Amino acid sequence: MSDQTSTAPQSRLAKALDSDFFYNFRRSPVAVVSFVAVMLLVLSSAFAPLIAPYDPFDPGSLDLMNGFTAPMAPNDFTGDVFWLGTDDQGRDVFSTILYGMRVSLFVGFAAVSFAMVLGITLGLVAGYVGGWVETIIMRAADVQLTFPAILVAMLIFGIAKGVIPIQHHDQMAIWVLIVAIGLSDWVQFARVVRGATLVEKDKEYVQAARMIGRGRGIIMLRHILPNVLSPVLVIATISLALAIIAEATLSFLGVGAPPTQPSLGTLIRIGQGYLFSGEWWIILFPSVTLLALALSVNLLGDWLRDALNPRLQ
């Protein structure tokens, strides 16, 4: 302790780079590789307008003559070369993937954030308040777990379609998707947060706060919430991969992202129609991208779980 205080105060960055957490990260090749992969995919989709050679949503740039061009091969009619080929409309597959990944990632992040806020709130209340409030919340969670997540999402999607007027369907589709996936995913967060809350609420610092006379709300927010967040971080990362896959599944089934805003799932759905007619690239490249994205996020989550668990070190 004394030798720490005598050294000059470090900057926040220097402290972070020197932390055990970052050390652990550097020593794990899986973590570094998956982190780099995630960053590469996220950044390339974020800067899609700058990177993509074509704008797949600009009908003026499309040429039907370019349809079904194979990867790296010049088109028979126009002589244009596309890295990953084109689809039936003559859209560049590479550009479409970049734009499609934007939709997938946006839906994934937003759905996980929604599930997280909902799950943490319900989990905290269930764990701290207890009694019949806890019983209702946790039984609702149990009931929901008996349905497959994708079924719940499709149900919510179906209800939303019935409620929202038809002319708004396409523009609301993304938001409905987010709510549907989010609602099917909050249970995990609620369960973990409730468990952690049960442990924390018996600790003496919470009793000290109660003795001061602090109300339930403040104790939950200021004292318990910061101490239950590290498992949440782990679940959020793994949930992100699941949410991206759930979105792709819904879109593949045709109930997700609309054709005007194609996500990776939509691209795979379009591509599978041409799989047996020899145009393999239309389905392969979006699928590989989806795989890479979900796998690297998942591996990062796995590492995070181990790194944040002091018992495994």
Add this chain to the structure above:
Amino acid sequence: MSDTVLDIEGLSVHFPTRRKLFVAVNKANLAVEPGEIHGLVGESGAGKSTIGAAVMGLLERPGHIAEGTVSFKGEHISGRDADGMRALRGAKISMIFQDPLTSLNPLLTVEQQLVETIQFHLKLSDADSLTRAVALLDRVGIPDPSERIKQYPHQFSGGMRQRVVIALALCSEPDVIIADEPTTALDVSIQAQILELIKELARERQTGVILITHDMGVIADTTDKVTVMYQGKVVESGTTAQVLGAPTHEYTKSLIAAVPRPTLKVHRFPQLSYGGRQIAFHIDDLARNWERPEPSKSGTLLKVEGLTKTFLARNAIIPSRRKYFTAADKVSFDIREGEVFGIVGESGSGKSTVARMIATLYQTNGGKIFFDDEEITQLKTAKDLESYRRQIQMIFQDPFSSLNPRMRVDEIIAEPVKHHKLLEGDAIQHRVDELLERVGLGSDAGRKYPHEFSGGQRQRISIARALATQPRFLICDEPTSALDVSIQAQILNILKDLQEHLGLTMLFISHDLPVVRQMCDRVGVMRQGQMVEVADTETLFAAPKEAYTRELLSLMPKLEGLSTEGLEDEIV
């Protein structure tokens, strides 16, 4: 080579970590003879348990033996590989761990665990193994062993479970037993029985025992020889009478001076500081700014009448089938303004339950609490309780869980002040800095997080938080039982200062009778939820009325042979 069974020579254990090499044990020597109980004493982090693990070949990576040797009956065993150690471990050298709850397999009956161990080591038939297992249980004092052997560990009480663990350690007739804090998790009465058993067994079977403990009382009553460790080094070694009665090393002296004595009361524990751990506690400055309220008219600050608390033991929809457990049963006592009132009792006696009811952490199921002649139990809303809560504060047992790890120290101390709106703006920070200064931490401590402090420092932060609202009444729930003895002496001194200079009234809860004797003016003894006896401390220790109090007192370690060096000026 005489008849030494275990000989540790120049043993060093290193834990290379990312930043530096941590030397857990530094050139330690220790020899154990048959039938001898060798105590290994030191504070937490001194390396005593590491020695035990090194002997057993159970060091956790990256720890390893860097130099020195461990010899068993003249043969080097420190260089053996995993298979070689396994042949020795359990067979020739056994271990008894601290927590009997976790050292038995909960899914196997005691019979399965004992018989398997006996068969593995002694290669006996099923019937012979069983006979032997029953005989062992009988020997370690388990009544009706042939019936109880069929039970699972959870059907045994803590003390009985530790007896089973000892029986398990004896299965293979080992030559050496390493007992790592074997009684720390147990109550005093059970502790005395277990130690007596270990003593008998060592004599009877000529087994060498290494008894690792932090408790001077255990050392004084049980061991033949003792080795004192400090920061990985052996500082002193010799026969128990000699080391405890006439310590030569400064560290041993400071350690012994810090031990609370059951027979003499000291004014303050001497600060024979070792390694510059003396702390400055500026009570005078604190007392100058302390606002003292009007003393209570009747002279009694807190009065408790027939206080009862029951917990639901088994829930059921039909109310009549519910089962309740009475944690506190019609407890009555009163605390005079300015005195320290102690409650002693074994675990489960309900002493903490009473404290928590007074602290408004538990609802009462009956009885009344009066504070300054106002009935607290009638106040229902948080608003009504506000004034009471400002006047009482609590110091908790576990310094590692009583501070929110995600809050900065200054936020922690400021929280009660802000909640009760006692001060505003800069005055809050000023109060916090002042308090940190006064408890000897320095005002820059406020910018740090709790994990950057040691146990004793955290307990001082806890005290600073408790003082922030300038309370009249302080509840101390086992404030030192998680601390090392020298830190305990510091904290007890601080509490004595507070009581004396600020006129604080205190409720002091402890299971440790010698500590209670040092701290309290009057004492209440609790047993199974009931208040057995309330008396002045001196009267209670000199002439206890109740049989249970007498029994408790008789189980106290006597510590008669302990040196009183450094204490002479302080004895009251």
